[in-house]
Amino acid sequence: MKKKLLIISVLVMLVLSLGIGFTFAKEADYVIKLSHGCAESDPTHLVALRFKELVSIYTNNRVEVQIYPNNQLGNEQEVAQAVRLGTIQAEILYTGNLQPLAPSVGVLQLPYIFNNRQETRKVIDAIMDELNERMIKEAGVRALLYYEKGFRVLTNSKKPVTKIDDLKGLKIRVSKTAVTIKTFQEWGIDPIPMAWDEVFSALQQRVIDGQENPYSAALACKFYEIQKYITEIHYLNWSGPLIISEKYFMSLPEDIQAALIRAGKETCEYITWKVGVDEEIIKKELEKKGMILLGPPEDEEIWAEKAKAIWSEFYDNIGGKEWAEKVIKVKKEVLGY
Numbered sequence: 001m002k003k004k005l006l007i008i009s010v011l012v013m014l015v016l017s018l019g020i021g022f023t024f025a026k027e028a029d030y031v032i033k034l035s036h037g038c039a040e041s042d043p044t045h046l047v048a049l050r051f052k053e054l055v056s057i058y059t060n061n062r063v064e065v066q067i068y069p070n071n072q073l074g075n076e077q078e079v080a081q082a083v084r085l086g087t088i089q090a091e092i093l094y095t096g097n098l099q100p101l102a103p104s105v106g107v108l109q110l111p112y113i114f115n116n117r118q119e120t121r122k123v124i125d126a127i128m129d130e131l132n133e134r135m136i137k138e139a140g141v142r143a144l145l146y147y148e149k150g151f152r153v154l155t156n157s158k159k160p161v162t163k164i165d166d167l168k169g170l171k172i173r174v175s176k177t178a179v180t181i182k183t184f185q186e187w188g189i190d191p192i193p194m195a196w197d198e199v200f201s202a203l204q205q206r207v208i209d210g211q212e213n214p215y216s217a218a219l220a221c222k223f224y225e226i227q228k229y230i231t232e233i234h235y236l237n238w239s240g241p242l243i244i245s246e247k248y249f250m251s252l253p254e255d256i257q258a259a260l261i262r263a264g265k266e267t268c269e270y271i272t273w274k275v276g277v278d279e280e281i282i283k284k285e286l287e288k289k290g291m292i293l294l295g296p297p298e299d300e301e302i303w304a305e306k307a308k309a310i311w312s313e314f315y316d317n318i319g320g321k322e323w324a325e326k327v328i329k330v331k332k333e334v335l336g337y
């Protein structure tokens with residue numbers, strides 16, 4: 001008898017808890033698929049997680065953000081096309097991988113345009129509204145946030161690069177961005193443009209000797225297993241937006257749009273702080289894992305001089321001369337030099 005009672009009460013509790021579950025687990029009104037090409041331990045994934053959390057809070061769970069890391073939905077350039085069409089709603093990606101679709105973002109790709117992260121941040125904030133208008137026109141996407149995660153440093157498996165001539169003989173992968181390809185050519189080598197999702201295996205199979213990305217990528221992508229040296233060049237600060245299909249965004253109710261904008265803004269504030277705090281820890285971690293951190297090249301002024309000399313050749317490729325000159329002017333205004 002006691003056993004029967006026990007079984008009945010367990011069954012009742014089960015039914016009740018299922019009932020309660022069904023009552024409270026309300027389905028979201030909108031689902032945003034958010035793709036990115038980085039590992040789950042990369043700052044980009046933190047951006048995705050924070051954004052998801054804030055969107056859920058500010059929309060009272062009416063919007064669910066589903067995160068797809070590691071290029072699961074396609075590589076960064078392919079997904080950008082899908083976001084343009086609205087078949088995937090959102091993506092976080094590197095500026096260099098968006099530039100072929102939205103030329104105006106290329107202004108942030110000019111080599112040695114920024115001396116540090118703070119400068120990049122201030123200028124992005126100052127040009128954000130106009131940049132967004134341009135992205136909408138050029139690529140049918142808007143940025144809900146535009147963040148940066150540190151300079152793209154050079155890793156390789158073959159030799160210490162401490163001056164520009166050491167680059168000779170190295171096969172270095174770069175993103176498929178004209179201005180970046182030309183920068184490396186000016187430095188004396190023909191780089192290998194390649195999609196990001198192919199980089200790890202190309203390094204592993206020794207198809208390429210090196211690549212350039214922030215310190216955080218070397219740790220998150222486990223480059224320390226297949227790369228030995230890191231040279232801290234300062235030619236480009238990794239920057240990238242969280243983009244959303246404009247067609248999709250405009251189809252949403254105004255209060256949801258406002259919540260997404262708010263979530264984007266606050267996610268950006270969070271990640272800007274977090275990246276700053278983490279960089280030194282990441283460097284130490286890479287050293288512990290056996291990488292040799294060489295610091296900046298001893299002749300970096302030559303790297304900078306050669307790279308800056310190509311800027312004007314690329315104005316047509318990055319939204320036009322007027323736009324490029326405007327951003328350079330804004331940079332002088334907001335930085336005071």
Ligand code: MLT
Binds near residue numbers: 093097174195196238
């Ligand atoms: C690239 O090199 O293609 C990008 O920096 C990858 C990324 O999104 O972090």
